[in-house]
Amino acid sequence: TLTPEPGSFVGFPAFSLDALGARGILRIGMESFRPFRATTLEVTNANGQLVALSDARQHASYPGPLVAQGRWIKLPQRPACGDAAFYYQRAVELYPDLEQPAWQKPWGEKGPRIDLVAFLFEDEMTWRGIAGNVIVVAKTQEMGADGKRGKVEKRLLRAELESRDNYFLRNPSSRSLNQGVVSLVGTGSIGSPAARLLAQAGVGTLRLFDGDVLEAGNTIRWEIGRTAAGYPKVHGLHSMLANNFPYTKVESQFMKVGDPNQDSANSAHLDAAIFKGSTCILDATASTRVNQYLAEMAQIHHVPYVWMHATNGAWGGLVGIA
Template sequence: MKLAYSARLDHKSGEIVFCAVVKSVLDADGKQVAAWSSLMPAALQGDAVKEIEVTWDLREGELRPKPSLQDQNIGLGELLNGRANPSALFDLPNSRRGQLHAFLYPTETQFRKQGESWLFVLAAGKRSAFYPNKKAPEPVDAFIIRTLRAGHQDLISRAPATSVLSTKSIALLGTGAVGAPLAIELARNGVGELKLLDADVVEPGNTIRWPIGSSAWGRTKTQALADFIAREYPATNVSCVNHALGTFVPQTGFGDFAALDETLAFVDLVIDGTASFGTTSLIQDQARSRSLPLVALYASPSVASGVVALYMPNEGCPVCLEWAWEDGTSGISPPPGMFAEAELIQPPGCAERTFSGTFFDLQELSLQAMRVVAGFFAGGFPQSSSVVYTLAFEDQDGIRVPAWHKNSLPPHSQCSCRK
């Protein structure tokens, strides 16, 4: 098998810290039977990472759980086969050399379910220690390296309801206080591809209600999110379009339609986190023309309430929702404070007014949108119905408690979407 590894010396304990990923496994005939297909974890990125080839053996007996060589009945003679293979030795910190060997063994991987797992044994010492025929050989220290499972099934096994997301591509437009945490939730739950569109930059004042802190200051929100997701959730493929909807670049001819063409190409669902009715209408038109479902989420100016809506093609649209609020049809009422523009604030240095509210309240919208997306792909919605979830915070002994109300949204008779 082939491994990518890094090794460093912990100066407090004097111990070697060894970290590796199995990149590929070959059978006895040299045929590849498994391979790592994702990006490398953050600890295994950079110039210090090296690659080695490691031999492995199949053991018929189940190994014991105690992490010591003596408990496993594996001696150094078995590990080193009597003499080190010079080509298998690799450098370790503190002028030491190492040799790694792997054992595949049967074990109970789940309750009453048999499977296989790996045991990795690292022998470390001075170079001369690996040649026992020499007089007074130096000692070899042997360690069992803890093995962690990171295959696709291992990552989704704790949340099987979201496993369907791994094959889906989602476009997220708007990566502010409600869009950014949703982007991270989508990646955390294993979405296969995520396309981000925004042009805003993270300001220090943003981070009180943005999911990444000072490391993102001065960076575009899309790129800060893309780098974070690539580092922490490498199974998700992220791409960015740096564009502010409503703008046009005459030098390149790049405007809204070009940006949306790039962002919406080959996706399964669109999410609007822009919290702007003008851009929502544009996004809805473009999603509908491509027969794509749209999820929109936004808060009231004081975050006293909010909306998460799933708009299906040829069903109720954002304008239909405005009509429903206006005449009370479909039993849908405007969220409390939705039109209280006096509650908007304009922080110093900010070109536009924004809502006032806390991140922990805004996250209610992001998490509900995540539930809607997961439920949609799991088949939890009638495919022909638009749905509106209305959030209102209720005061219970001085604590704001979220309450959600669900309504179907049919096309409104006064809306042009029916024509």
Template sequence: MPARLNAEWQAAGVIRLEFTYKSDTETIPLYGIYPDLFPYVRPQVYAAELDLPRHRNPFAGNLCLIGRSTEYWSTHDRLADLVADQLPKLLTAARRNVGDPSPVPEEDQAEPITGYMPWPVGGGVLVDSAWHIPERTTGGTMTLVAQATDHSFKACVTRIAGDGLELVGLRGLSGVWDHSRTIEGRWVRLASPPRSFEPDALLRAAVEVNPGVLRPDFRNTGRISVDVVGVAFSEDLRPEVTGTGWLFVVRYRQPSATFMVRAGRAGGGDFVERIPELTGLRTKKVLLVGLGGIGAPVAIELIRAGISKLRVIDHDIVEPGPIVRWPLGLLYAGDSKVAALERFAKVNWPYANVVPARLAIGAVREKLDEPSDREQLDTLLDGVDLVFDATAELGIHYLLADLARDRGIPYVEAATKNGAWGGRIARLNSTPGSACRVCLQYALEEVDADPDRQLHVKSGGLHQPLGCADPTFTGAGFDVSSVALAGARLAIGTLLRGVEGGYPEPDWDVATINLRDSSGVATVPIWHTFRLQPHPSCRPPHGH
């Protein structure tokens, strides 16, 4: 396989080898380009004249000779061996008919054509993978909620119609972007995937299906008038599965511009593709009390895991200082914590339903027309599947655990101590005969008396930051998060116990994690866990 070194590319500091592959049946011109970081990463082999339905970038022409992961390339490998060993396999696999059961040596990976396209940063149109568009439907209209700026175009499709087709789109995502407008657009379906990623070429392909889209139908998004043409086509979605791929041609009236925008898959089903064990959370409701360094990270984990409804209680305002260990940042300073979380969830995980309740549990009523704590808690507890207590207040622990037990609702609490050298997580199942919060307190006192299991705590008192109304513990956010994440795992495992294929239930009820030894030296996390049993010293009214 003799090769020629391209002198022009060599002068520019790039190695490009041009050669020919010959078999008994064909001759294929090829060239290989070596990356700047060779041999740590592989060279690319291009076949400009080869037309294959798979395993070849249809735009750049490079071949998928080995899997994309760097683990498939060794620093001892050579380009000639790569071609000689892999190209015959590639040709066999690429020319195999879809559905052919004969075994072929290829990665179990689909190759969506849109995955080959270079995308500009700063734009996207959200679609739903669940939409089924019959091949006989060649186009129609669509409704979008769009935000257009000089540098980006972002939108979600809320409706698709055409030839008797009527699909409800992503209406729940319409509040994601500020200053967005509802506009109308058009769409067409191509008989085959596009052969170019240039917007003008894509528009020409759309015009062949519907000549009317050649003339822009500008719609006002505020400062900028836009025309949107969606282009649908069949593409691989996963191995042996085809579906609808999308691209969008966007035209601006002023400043005049035509560009292509990628599609982003954002349907409800798209969000569970990567977390199938958590699908059952879509029917679960949680009451979370306390949105501090433990509660706020737990809330975010529950939201992005797909919890159906999250009711949150806290009375505090977001202060600037604590954001060093609070997840939402300075943008929310001055807002109530519950309102900040609701706002954050709405724009980042819009399928989540966060119900904020700004309530100081245990405060006296200073006005006769104020609802009682009991009434508000009864409402917030109604229908929930789990109570998560992140208040770090012993009195509130007893209160919430009793309210949960009265209703047969599982209860989880999590807290850290001064220094954030570690923390505790505990679960009460709230079933007849099971351990209660008093049982837990007895068990925790026994743990504290055991040098091998006790929680390590920074010596000295709490610290009162300048201008802060209350003393607080010191400690790093990443240490606090270790406790919060364990609490989220326990809560989710509890919510999904008994659900087939769901996230597994932890085999413990109480856990102590130490992140430092007793002298404060950082260690790997050391866990002590146990099942909580009714304690023999426990008596009513908190009895089991």
């Protein structure tokens, strides 16, 4: 079995072997150097034609310099198990020009530089039969305190194929939620874990509404914790969900729902944002006034409405349907 670098991860878009060609270019969004973590955004062949595109991450997720370029080659069969040096040797045997690193500097001139090579091949995968698979290796070189480049390190990276089909293959029931649009009003101690569970279940679109900022003292009963203190709750949740559950589209509105001081234009905008196209409204505000308002509006818009809140001390809770 392969023994990749601990903590490393390279997400790679699922691809069709027939469309590949012999070799080409990768564009990879860099997330961290050590451990090495990245997402392959697109795969093109030698003619520059797109042969695979990530549906888990987009270019917009990464500042321009953090999108690096790598190289890939297609192998006639699955290679034997080995370390990074073994795979680089195999690559050079097939294409001698790969011996010369194509250095990339996504972290600037004084940051580490990288040379990435991916091996694409046909494989028998227990969870989906015969399909394309990938092995990714990197040469890296860091800058020392003396301003000189250190030793070149060869690293075997953990790579996994990512696609919507692959994500939900293990839980087919999630497919029924892909078209769902849930508006979640209130993202506190009940709403924040509900948001994570909805995204984890595969809800297609999740809309978040809340006008509160997270306080540090409240993080013991909130989904993310202290790292989100000081941020609007909806913004902290939006970032966490978008990073961890890429197949749920997350939208957020930092606004108080049911605010009597809100002008009519903003109120109409908020109503449309909550109800238009929604398949379900979840109310976790724990406010009787907001409960009544949303229940009445849900009846007008013919949208199912569920309210929920914890009892004092959070020993239990109540859930209702209107």
